[in-house]
Structure formats: structure tokens, C-alpha cells
Amino acid sequence: MNFDDTPQEAEFRATARTWIGANAPKQYEEELRKSSLGRTVLKNADILEVAKAWQKKKADAGWACLHWPKEYGGRGSSPIERVIWQQEEGPFGQLSRMFIIGHGMCGPTMMAFAREEHKRTYLPPLASGEKVWCQLFSEPAGGSDVAGLRTRAEKDGDDWVINGQKIWTSGAHYSDYGILLTRTDPTVPKHKGLTMFFLDMKSPGVEVRPIKQASGASDFNEVYFTNVRIPDHQRLGEVGDGWNVSLTTLMNERSAIGAAVSTGFPELFEYCSSLMLDDGPAIEDRAVRSKLANWAVKASGLKYTSMRAISALSKGERPGPENSIGKLVAGSMIQDVATYGLDLQGASGVVSGPEDAELAGRFQAMLLRAPGTRVEGGTDEIMRNIIAERVLGLPGDIRVDKDVPFNKIPTKGRG
Amino acid sequence: MNFDFSDDQKQLRDQARKFLAEKCSPKAVRVVLDGKAPYDKELWKGLAEMGFLGVAIPEEFGGAGAGHLELCVISEEMGRANAPVPFSSTVYLAAEALLIAGSDAQKKKWLPAIASGDAIGTLALFEGKGNPSPKNVKLTAANGVLNGVKKPVADGAIADFAVVAARNGSSGRDSDISLFLVDLKAGGIEVKSLTNLDPTRGQAEITFKDAKAEPLGAAGDGWSILTQVLDRAAVLCAFEQVGGSDRALEMGRDYALDRIAFGRQIGSFQAVKHMLADMYVSATLARSNSYYGAWALSTNAAELPEAAAAARISATQAFQHCAKNNIQVHGGMGFTWEFDCHMYYRRANAMALGLGSLSYWEDQLIDRMRKKNAA
Ligand SMILES: Cc1cc2nc3c(=O)[nH]c(=O)nc-3n(C[C@H](O)[C@H](O)[C@H](O)COP(=O)(O)OP(=O)(O)OC[C@H]3O[C@@H](n4cnc5c(N)ncnc54)[C@H](O)[C@@H]3O)c2cc1C
Numbered sequence: 001m002n003f004d005d006t007p008q009e010a011e012f013r014a015t016a017r018t019w020i021g022a023n024a025p026k027q028y029e030e031e032l033r034k035s036s037l038g039r040t041v042l043k044n045a046d047i048l049e050v051a052k053a054w055q056k057k058k059a060d061a062g063w064a065c066l067h068w069p070k071e072y073g074g075r076g077s078s079p080i081e082r083v084i085w086q087q088e089e090g091p092f093g094q095l096s097r098m099f100i101i102g103h104g105m106c107g108p109t110m111m112a113f114a115r116e117e118h119k120r121t122y123l124p125p126l127a128s129g130e131k132v133w134c135q136l137f138s139e140p141a142g143g144s145d146v147a148g149l150r151t152r153a154e155k156d157g158d159d160w161v162i163n164g165q166k167i168w169t170s171g172a173h174y175s176d177y178g179i180l181l182t183r184t185d186p187t188v189p190k191h192k193g194l195t196m197f198f199l200d201m202k203s204p205g206v207e208v209r210p211i212k213q214a215s216g217a218s219d220f221n222e223v224y225f226t227n228v229r230i231p232d233h234q235r236l237g238e239v240g241d242g243w244n245v246s247l248t249t250l251m252n253e254r255s256a257i258g259a260a261v262s263t264g265f266p267e268l269f270e271y272c273s274s275l276m277l278d279d280g281p282a283i284e285d286r287a288v289r290s291k292l293a294n295w296a297v298k299a300s301g302l303k304y305t306s307m308r309a310i311s312a313l314s315k316g317e318r319p320g321p322e323n324s325i326g327k328l329v330a331g332s333m334i335q336d337v338a339t340y341g342l343d344l345q346g347a348s349g350v351v352s353g354p355e356d357a358e359l360a361g362r363f364q365a366m367l368l369r370a371p372g373t374r375v376e377g378g379t380d381e382i383m384r385n386i387i388a389e390r391v392l393g394l395p396g397d398i399r400v401d402k403d404v405p406f407n408k409i410p411t412k413g414r415g
Numbered sequence: 416m417n418f419d420f421s422d423d424q425k426q427l428r429d430q431a432r433k434f435l436a437e438k439c440s441p442k443a444v445r446v447v448l449d450g451k452a453p454y455d456k457e458l459w460k461g462l463a464e465m466g467f468l469g470v471a472i473p474e475e476f477g478g479a480g481a482g483h484l485e486l487c488v489i490s491e492e493m494g495r496a497n498a499p500v501p502f503s504s505t506v507y508l509a510a511e512a513l514l515i516a517g518s519d520a521q522k523k524k525w526l527p528a529i530a531s532g533d534a535i536g537t538l539a540l541f542e543g544k545g546n547p548s549p550k551n552v553k554l555t556a557a558n559g560v561l562n563g564v565k566k567p568v569a570d571g572a573i574a575d576f577a578v579v580a581a582r583n584g585s586s587g588r589d590s591d592i593s594l595f596l597v598d599l600k601a602g603g604i605e606v607k608s609l610t611n612l613d614p615t616r617g618q619a620e621i622t623f624k625d626a627k628a629e630p631l632g633a634a635g636d637g638w639s640i641l642t643q644v645l646d647r648a649a650v651l652c653a654f655e656q657v658g659g660s661d662r663a664l665e666m667g668r669d670y671a672l673d674r675i676a677f678g679r680q681i682g683s684f685q686a687v688k689h690m691l692a693d694m695y696v697s698a699t700l701a702r703s704n705s706y707y708g709a710w711a712l713s714t715n716a717a718e719l720p721e722a723a724a725a726a727r728i729s730a731t732q733a734f735q736h737c738a739k740n741n742i743q744v745h746g747g748m749g750f751t752w753e754f755d756c757h758m759y760y761r762r763a764n765a766m767a768l769g770l771g772s773l774s775y776w777e778d779q780l781i782d783r784m785r786k787k788n789a790a
Binding site for chain 2: 289329
């Protein structure tokens, strides 16, 4: 058991550090560090442009998508090298959040199911950030119950014709491509009639409408499909095997999102270290200390859980359903931490503008973003189901729609 | 980086688990639980023969000299089996105090006896209500004898010797406290057994009346040695707690699969599934924090004080959480003496207090994090 770099790891770290030192967009460092929670915004620059430029620079020097194979635009690095890179990249790593769906979910799905020529064409520009991808799974009728989706794909010659609607699609408004889960056969039980594709988001008939979120921001969208044509060679996996293909995406989603969620604890600890309450420093208050200690061990527990997972990965073990705990724990923790951070601010906690609020409004931003964290990529309840069923081996939920043809399943709860 | 136990250490874990499954069944634990024996003597001897008692004691003092990672691995299994033996007081507290502060002669006298199972040791620190603090040490040392009362002392009724915290100054500083080694079979000692939450590990009150004592470590160093001993024990206890958490989770899971209600396995009800999922989550966080503590302990890293407090808090919470919800999953059966759930519930809650309660460790953690941030 040790945390020391091996000689190769140390060399990798040194090379990465030197390169980042010489190339990172340092003019944004301070802003990125401060907006590590809630929402990343740059005052005088378009964050997407900055993110793309940094990603491209990394790709040109061989630092993009480290663990992907070289021929697809990666570096073929070990999982540990990936962690070392993240440590060294520091606040600049936040810029890759724009690409998390493409790099974390779409890329791995393409790698597992696309034709070789497509992998060589589409993956390198995805790795380099030149092309952005989105994940078109959720629908008004199918979120947790992804397999309940209704967007139709019908075969027409060598093409498929798509009609329907997706919702909550993050980044669709600036995406170039997407992976799309559709229904190709409504007469069989729901899991059996699905098929996966990838498509050009600029295809005729694709319409993206941003949705204003509860937080006030607009990061996700509705996407409408009207007679959109997708050539058959852009199918991922067999016809009717879409559920299997989507499981690959969802597995990757859990580790990608789980690893990226912050807990808010370092910020709260720092805040309490300097905050004065009515009767003395916050950090010396018994009640404050107890809260902090409880969150401290959750935060460290998550950190070391992911280190254990990386150690397992580096020995060739596959990432498993136990990765669900990261998002489950961090999601409600960030919500509670934010609530408490505001409680400590007293009545003034209600002020949320970055200019006027305490700590540039970070806890306020966290609070307003947190509900989404507990829903996206699988709700808390779905995460618990996954742990209970796939880690602990408990029975699956009773499924009343299991053997029913999809078009016979009721669609409304109350009449 | 390699944040895992080695294959050899995992093999040792399997060996310990197998041994304990055989020699420390719930039936065997119940002999002590029901008050028919103060501890499981045969198991204690067996543990010595397997080399488990001396696994972290250097070879020159009769141990196996393997190290603290190996001890962590064994501790986890001791917790999983709910072993009714004075393992933690002897191996984590007494032996560690000797290793840190003992003279060569003291080590030669006691460590081989611990490794061979011939001596049971303990730490006599508490004096009634309160957590570890120099303020709470009233027992006095003067002219080579101790006077005062210690309670509760873990395994005090069966221990052969104790490491005793005593006051020999009145400056109001930590340096008023010194440690002493006392042969509990010698004169001037009165021992009374106390009823306690977890009868599988006894607690006692020990009265010292002009009891002969020899200094352990330099005069005035007592508190700093104790802090180190408690930190090290916190990590080792955390592994016992992790083992207990896992066992309680497993019992709950197994019952949820077997028990039928409303025509279904109760494990198919989401309320039950989600309760078990949350048990898994707390046990996993505790395990990860404990691994970090194990690394810090085995390398004597500067991070040990903070890592130990984190492991302690996390593992205490996890064991309490898993033990209480294991009973809930079992329903009425879980509340019977006959089912084993309460043994883990008792152990979890007794262990939560033994080295100082959660609020004490919360304070320690925050102080240590502040110190680190200030540095
Ligand atoms: C910020 C954000 C970004 C997103 N980005 C994307 C994206 O890029 N692409 C994409 O495809 N989707 C995306 N989503 C959609 C997301 O995956 C779904 O919102 C999520 O899976 C929940 O589905 P739903 O919204 O339909 O809620 P529902 O499934 O209707 O859930 C409502 C409630 O019922 C509970 N529930 C449902 N089923 C069960 C069950 N079996 N057991 C217990 N409780 C249950 C849920 O836990 C929840 O509390 C995003 C969502 C958010 C909030």
C-alpha cells in the first residue's frame, strides 16, 4: 500500500507539469479556481472557445483523452497516469467539463460498437475538442425508465427515418454529433425493441430548443426530430440490441460523472476557518466542528474509494457498479453543504449575485445546481437500486411491463 | 501508487477468516456473552499459535515482525467474527504503548508474553465521565506508587498488566501526566467487574492503593505517548469496525433474501433495498478511510493523526449504522436474544466509546486539519 510515484510515474508527472506550466491558459486560472462549484463562467471570454482551444492544444501535444488508444486521438496511458494528469492540470481541468459527455460516454460507446473506419474518422476530432458530442437518451416518457422511450426509427432503404422528441439533452445546442437511442419495434417488450445510432446534429429535421433550468442557466435542451435520415452504417450494434449498447454508455456515465462531482467540503472548511460567528470563530464552535468532521470523512472516504477503484483498474479489473456511490454520496452532500454554508451566513445568505454575495455566491450557486446533480445520470433512487441489485445481489424491482409489448403499456398514471 | 493490500496480505486475511470461522462461531461468542466465561481462552491460545497476537511485534521480542498492515488485516477479521477476546486492549493499546515508549527490559518482559498469549494487557486511562484529556487524569503517582481509581478499563478484570496514565505534577500542562506499567497481580490493586453494553468484552473498575508502578517512557511524556497510542489504536479499531460493518451488512442482505412477506422476498421492497444500499455506502467509505489510516500507520506518516481521526469517525459511524439497520431488516427476529444481530449492535456501540466518543474524535479531526492547513 503506497502513494509514491514509481520512477515512470514520476517522470510522467514531471513532463506533464512542465508542459502544463508552459501551455495552460493562465489568464483564466484565478477565475477557474474560484468557480470550481456551481457553474463555470468566465467574465470576459466565451468558456466554450477557451475550452476548445485548451483541448486542441492538449491534443496536438498528445495530452488529450489520455486513456484512449493513440489511433483514436488518445495517448494510451494507464489509469494512474490519468489521475496524475488530473492532479497536475488542476483548475484547468474544469474546462474539460464541456466535453465530459463526449469523452466519458459517447467516445467509449463508439469505441465498443462503431465500425473501424468510423472510429478513425470521428474519434480524433472528438478527443481534440474540435467536435462536441451529446447523448440523446432521455425523453418525456423515459428518464429513469430509459427503455420507455418513444422516438421512432423506421427503415427506409439504406436509411433510417427518425421522428420523436428527446429532452434534458446537455450541450445539444453546441454539439456536432450525438448518440441516439430509438425504438425500432413497438410490438415487442420495451427492452427488446431499441436500436442505437450516432448522427450529425446538423442533419435536416433536427431542432434544438434550449430549456431554462431551475438554476436559471440553460445547459440542457429539448431536441425534436422530424423525418431525420440516418444512414444504416451509423447504427451502433444490432437492430433491437440498443438496450445492451446503452448499458455500455450508462456504465461509463456513472464513472465519468461520479468522478467529476465535487462535494463542496474544501470550500466550506476554508470558509469556516476564517468566519466569525456572533460568539467567536466558527471553527471553534462545537456544532460547526461536528458538522465539518462528518462531511470531512465523507469527502475523504469518496476520495480514497476512487483511489481504490483506480488501483483495481490499473491491475486490469473492470469498473463495476460500485462506482455508483460517488455521485450518490456527493450529490446530496453538496446540497447539504451549500444549505449549511448559507445558514452560517445568516439572513444575508439570501443574496446570490456573484458581486454582492459572500464568497462570490458560491454556496448559492451550489444550492441552485445541486438538485440537478441528484437527478442527472440516474437519480439517487436509481443509484441505490443499482447498488442493491448489482453489488449486493438483491432482487430486481417487480416489473409489471416486463413481458408486455411496448405498445400495450399504459402511458398515464391517472386516466 | 498502489492503494490496496498485497496478495500476501490478502492471503493472510483469508487464513484469519478461515481460522475464525472455525474457532469463533457465534455459538462460541455466546459462551462469553452469556457470562459463562470472561473471555474465550481457547481462542486466545489459538490466536497466539497462529502468530496473530504478535504479528506486528518485532521478531527480537517474540513476534512475527510482519507489520501493521498485516495487523490491520487481522483486526478486520476479529471484528467480523466479533471475537470475545482482549485483542484490542492487549495488542492495540498495551503492546503499542510498549513499542513506542518501553525500555528494552520492559519490552523483553512483556512483548514476548503478549505474542505467546501468556499476558493480557490493557490501558487504564479513563476515570469516570469524559473523554481523553489530561484534565481528566486525577490518579496520582508519587514515590513509585499509584493512588486513585480508573474506570472503565477495558478487559481490566482479566488483564495481567496495565499501562496507567497518572498525574505527577500540578503545572496545569500536559507534562503533568506520565505513564506507568503496573503488574495487576501484585499488591495494592482491587478489581471490580462492571456491567457494560458489550459483555463479550469486559469492563472493570480498578482501584490503586499505593500500588507499585514503574515509569513507562520519560516523566512528563505521558500525554504525548498516549496521543500516539490512541491514534494507532484508532486505525486498528477502525478495521475491526469495518469487519463488523461488513458482517452486519451481509447478515441483513442474507435475511432480506430469505424472508418472505406479502408473497415476496423482503429484499425486493425498495425501502429495504435502499436501506441495505446505504449500509454498503457507509461501510465502503469507512473501508476507504481505514485503508488510508493503514497506510499512514504502517509508514508512520506525518498524516497519521488526521488519517486516524478520519478512520475512527467514519468506521464508528458505519458500524453503528450497519448494526442498527441490520436489526431493522430482521424485524422482530432481530430484536431477539437468539439472533446474532444484537451482538454486533452491542459491539458497535461499545466500540464507539472505547477510545473516546465521536465528539472527541470530531474535535481531534478538525484541530488536526486546521494545523495542517496552517502549516
Ligand atoms: C442537469 C441534467 C442534465 C441531463 N443531461 C442529460 C443528457 O445529456 N442526456 C440525456 O439523455 N439525459 C440527460 N438528463 C436526463 C436524466 O438522465 C433524467 O432526468 C434522469 O434519468 C431522471 O429521469 P426523469 O427526469 O424522467 O425522472 P423520472 O424517471 O420521472 O423520476 C421521477 C422520480 O421518480 C423516481 N423513480 C423513477 N423510477 C424509479 C424506480 N424504479 N424506483 C424508485 N424511484 C424511481 C426518481 O428517482 C425520481 O425521484 C439530464 C438531467 C439533468 C437534471
